[in-house]
Amino acid sequence: MRPVHAPNRFAPSGIRTALRGLAVASLVWLLAFAATQGARAEGLVISLSNHQVMITSNYTGSQVTLFGAVQRDEQTIARASGYDAAVIVRGPRVDAVTVRRKERLGPIWINRTQETFEDIPRYLAILSSRPLDELTSEIMRGRLRLDLDPTVATQMQPEEPGAVQDSGHNPDYAQALVRLRMQEGQYFEIGRGITFITPMIFRAAIPLPAGAPPGNYEVETLLFADGVLLARDITNFELVKTGFEQRVAVWAETRAAAYGFLTVLMAMFFGWIASVIFRRD
Amino acid sequence: MQIYLPIAEMSVSVFLLLGLGAAVGFISGLFGIGGGFLMTPLLIFLGIPPAIAVAxxxxxxxxxxxxxxxxAFRRKALDIKLASLLTVGGLVGTGLGIWFFAAARAAGQLDIVIVVSYVTLFSVVGGLMLVESLKEFWSSRKGKVRSRRRAGEHPAYLGLPLRMRFHRSQLYASVIPxxxxxxxxxxxxxxxxxxGGFIMVPALLYLFRVPTSMVVGTSQFQILWASTAALLLHAIANQAVDAVLAFILIIGGVFGAQFGARASRHLRADMFRFLLALLILGVGLRFAIELVLRPTELFSIANGG
Structure with missing residues (x-):
C-alpha cells in the first residue's frame, strides 16, 4: 500500500480564511480572464480499463485503470504550473451504518451510545496527483467532497458556493467510521495515486480489495490547475459476481427455502459419507 | 489458495477454513457438542459478517x-427415546429463543444480552463441571470409589409426576425436568x-446421571434436529447461509469429527469430563476478559440502522 495522507482537518482558522480568500480571488480572476479573453476552459476525456469487473471463485481483489486526457485548443490559456488531478471512487451505498461506542458500566465495557449514518458508501477511494492538502484549499475540498469523511462525501452539492453543510453528526463517530473502514481497507486515500504520463495525459490505478462490495462504483475525476477546478467528469464501473458465485447468490435470495433444504441435504449427505468411509466394523 | 464466498462477499484461504473445520470437528466429535460456540467467534475473527458466520x-x-x-447409533450408544423427548423440548425453546432474539434486538440490548449470557453460562457450567471433576480426581487419588449412583437415592426433581422409563440410559425420571x-x-x-450441546452434555451427565457412553450419542441426535431447524430458519428468514463456506467447513469438519469420535472412545470418563470443563470455562473466561478489559478500539460499525 502506498502512503496514505490524511487531510489536514485541523488547520488554524486564520490559514483557512486566508486560503478561502485566495480561492475566491483566483476564481474571480479566472472568471474575469475567461470573460475578457473568450478563452475556453480545458476539457477532460476519461477512459476506464474495464467497465465490468468480474468476481470469480478465485477472486482476490482487482484493479481498474483510469486514463485521462486534458483537452485544449488554441484559445485555452497556458498554464505555467501544469495540471493536477483527483479521482473519487464511491462504491455501492448501504442504507444505514450504525457506529457504536463502548463505555464503562461498573466493571464491564459495553456498547452504550450509537449513531446511525444513512446512505454511506461501503467503499470510498480518493486518488490524487499530489497530496490533497497541496492540491487545493480546504474550502475547495469541502465543496468538491474531496474528503474521506463519508458524511462530507455523500452530501448533496451545496447550493451556495463555499457553504459546507453540517451533517449534524458527532465528529467522533464520523471519524471512527472512517478509521474502521480504513482498517478494513475499504476507505483509502492515495496522495500520489495519479501519474501524469505527459503533461496532458494521466493514469490512475484504482485498487479494489478482496472485500470490496459488488455493485456500482461511481468514478468522479477532477482536473485542477493552481488549486482551481477546471473540469469534472463522472463515469462508472460495476463489480459483479459471475457464473457459480452469481447463481449461488441469486438462489439464496430468490429460492431461500429450496436453498436451505439443499444445504441441509448436502450437510447430511457428507455427514453420512464420512460415517461410511470411516466405518471400521 | 483463496476462494471467494458468494454470500459473505469476501475471499478467504481454503486451507485455513479446512483447518478450522477439522479442529472444531475434532472437538465436536470428542465431546459430543456442536462446536458452534468455538466456530462462530473464529469465523467472525476472520472478518465474516456475524449473521453469515452463525448461519x-x-x-x-x-x-x-x-x-x-x-x-453412536451403530454402537448402540444412543437413547432414541430420550433424544426424541429432548428434541421436542428443544424445538419449542428454539422458537421462543428466536422471538426473544428479535425482541432484544428491537430494544437495542442484544449485544449485552449475548455477552453477559456467554460469560454467565460458560463460567457457571464450566466452573461447576471443573469442581466436580477435581473432586472426582481427589477421591480416586485417596483410593475411594465414589459410586455415581446409589440404589434408592435420587434427586427430588426426578420424582415429579409423568415419570418415564429410559432403559438405555438407566433412567426412570419425570419428563418435566x-x-x-x-x-x-x-x-x-x-x-x-x-x-447448546455444551449445556446438554453436562446436564445429562450431572443432573440425570445418564451414563457417559450414552450422553454423546443422545446429545448429538438432539443437536442434529436443532441445528437443521436453525439452518433452515437462517436460510429462509435471513438468507445468511453461505453454501461455499458451509461446504468447506463441512469437508474439514467431517474428518475432524471422525477422529474426535474415535479419540473419545480412548478417553477415560473422568478425564473426558475434566477436559470438557476446562474447554467451557476457558471460553467463558475469554469472553469475561473481553468484557472487563478496556478495549483498544471503543467504536464498532455494523451495517444497518
Whole structure:
C-alpha cells in the first residue's frame, strides 16, 4: 500500500480564511480572464480499463485503470504550473451504518451510545496527483467532497458556493467510521495515486480489495490547475459476481427455502459419507 | 489458495477454513457438542459478517452431528427415546429463543444480552463441571470409589409426576425436568447462535446421571434436529447461509469429527469430563476478559440502522 495522507482537518482558522480568500480571488480572476479573453476552459476525456469487473471463485481483489486526457485548443490559456488531478471512487451505498461506542458500566465495557449514518458508501477511494492538502484549499475540498469523511462525501452539492453543510453528526463517530473502514481497507486515500504520463495525459490505478462490495462504483475525476477546478467528469464501473458465485447468490435470495433444504441435504449427505468411509466394523 | 464466498462477499484461504473445520470437528466429535460456540467467534475473527458466520457454521454442525449420531447409533450408544423427548423440548425453546432474539434486538440490548449470557453460562457450567471433576480426581487419588449412583437415592426433581422409563440410559425420571432442560438449551442456543450441546452434555451427565457412553450419542441426535431447524430458519428468514463456506467447513469438519469420535472412545470418563470443563470455562473466561478489559478500539460499525 502506498502512503496514505490524511487531510489536514485541523488547520488554524486564520490559514483557512486566508486560503478561502485566495480561492475566491483566483476564481474571480479566472472568471474575469475567461470573460475578457473568450478563452475556453480545458476539457477532460476519461477512459476506464474495464467497465465490468468480474468476481470469480478465485477472486482476490482487482484493479481498474483510469486514463485521462486534458483537452485544449488554441484559445485555452497556458498554464505555467501544469495540471493536477483527483479521482473519487464511491462504491455501492448501504442504507444505514450504525457506529457504536463502548463505555464503562461498573466493571464491564459495553456498547452504550450509537449513531446511525444513512446512505454511506461501503467503499470510498480518493486518488490524487499530489497530496490533497497541496492540491487545493480546504474550502475547495469541502465543496468538491474531496474528503474521506463519508458524511462530507455523500452530501448533496451545496447550493451556495463555499457553504459546507453540517451533517449534524458527532465528529467522533464520523471519524471512527472512517478509521474502521480504513482498517478494513475499504476507505483509502492515495496522495500520489495519479501519474501524469505527459503533461496532458494521466493514469490512475484504482485498487479494489478482496472485500470490496459488488455493485456500482461511481468514478468522479477532477482536473485542477493552481488549486482551481477546471473540469469534472463522472463515469462508472460495476463489480459483479459471475457464473457459480452469481447463481449461488441469486438462489439464496430468490429460492431461500429450496436453498436451505439443499444445504441441509448436502450437510447430511457428507455427514453420512464420512460415517461410511470411516466405518471400521 | 483463496476462494471467494458468494454470500459473505469476501475471499478467504481454503486451507485455513479446512483447518478450522477439522479442529472444531475434532472437538465436536470428542465431546459430543456442536462446536458452534468455538466456530462462530473464529469465523467472525476472520472478518465474516456475524449473521453469515452463525448461519453457515450451522451446516457443519448438521454434518458432524449426522456422522456422530450415525456412529453412536451403530454402537448402540444412543437413547432414541430420550433424544426424541429432548428434541421436542428443544424445538419449542428454539422458537421462543428466536422471538426473544428479535425482541432484544428491537430494544437495542442484544449485544449485552449475548455477552453477559456467554460469560454467565460458560463460567457457571464450566466452573461447576471443573469442581466436580477435581473432586472426582481427589477421591480416586485417596483410593475411594465414589459410586455415581446409589440404589434408592435420587434427586427430588426426578420424582415429579409423568415419570418415564429410559432403559438405555438407566433412567426412570419425570419428563418435566427433562423437557425443562431441553427447552432451556433450545432457548439459549437460539439466542446465542449455538447448538447448546455444551449445556446438554453436562446436564445429562450431572443432573440425570445418564451414563457417559450414552450422553454423546443422545446429545448429538438432539443437536442434529436443532441445528437443521436453525439452518433452515437462517436460510429462509435471513438468507445468511453461505453454501461455499458451509461446504468447506463441512469437508474439514467431517474428518475432524471422525477422529474426535474415535479419540473419545480412548478417553477415560473422568478425564473426558475434566477436559470438557476446562474447554467451557476457558471460553467463558475469554469472553469475561473481553468484557472487563478496556478495549483498544471503543467504536464498532455494523451495517444497518
Amino acid at each position: 453457515s457454521q450451522m451446516a457443519q454442525i448438521v454434518a458432524s452431528s449426522t456422522t456422530s449420531g450415525l456412529a 427433562l423437557l425443562g432442560v431441553a427447552f432451556f438449551v433450545g432457548f439459549a442456543g437460539a439466542v446465542l447462535g449455538i447448538g
